[in-house]
Amino acid sequence: xxxxxxxxxxxxxxxxxxxxxxxxxxxxxxxxxxxxxxxxxxxxxxxxxxxxxxxxxxxxxxxxxxxx
Numbered sequence: 001x002x003x004x005x006x007x008x009x010x011x012x013x014x015x016x017x018x019x020x021x022x023x024x025x026x027x028x029x030x031x032x033x034x035x036x037x038x039x040x041x042x043x044x045x046x047x048x049x050x051x052x053x054x055x056x057x058x059x060x061x062x063x064x065x066x067x068x
Contacts, residue, residue, distance in 0.1 A: 030055065030060040030063045032048050032051035035051035035054060035062060035063055036051045038063055039051075039066050
């Protein structure tokens, strides 16, 4: 018995990924901690202050700009 997925449940490789799957927003607020972690930085007071400034300037879209 094969443990691989059936062909019907796998995404087609010739189609683009739907937009709703590409974005990280879940409808919740973005915290400075979220922004620091998404940037690959450590949670330090300096990095949290950087994230607070970035969120104040750019809003929640700042997180989208960091993620691929």
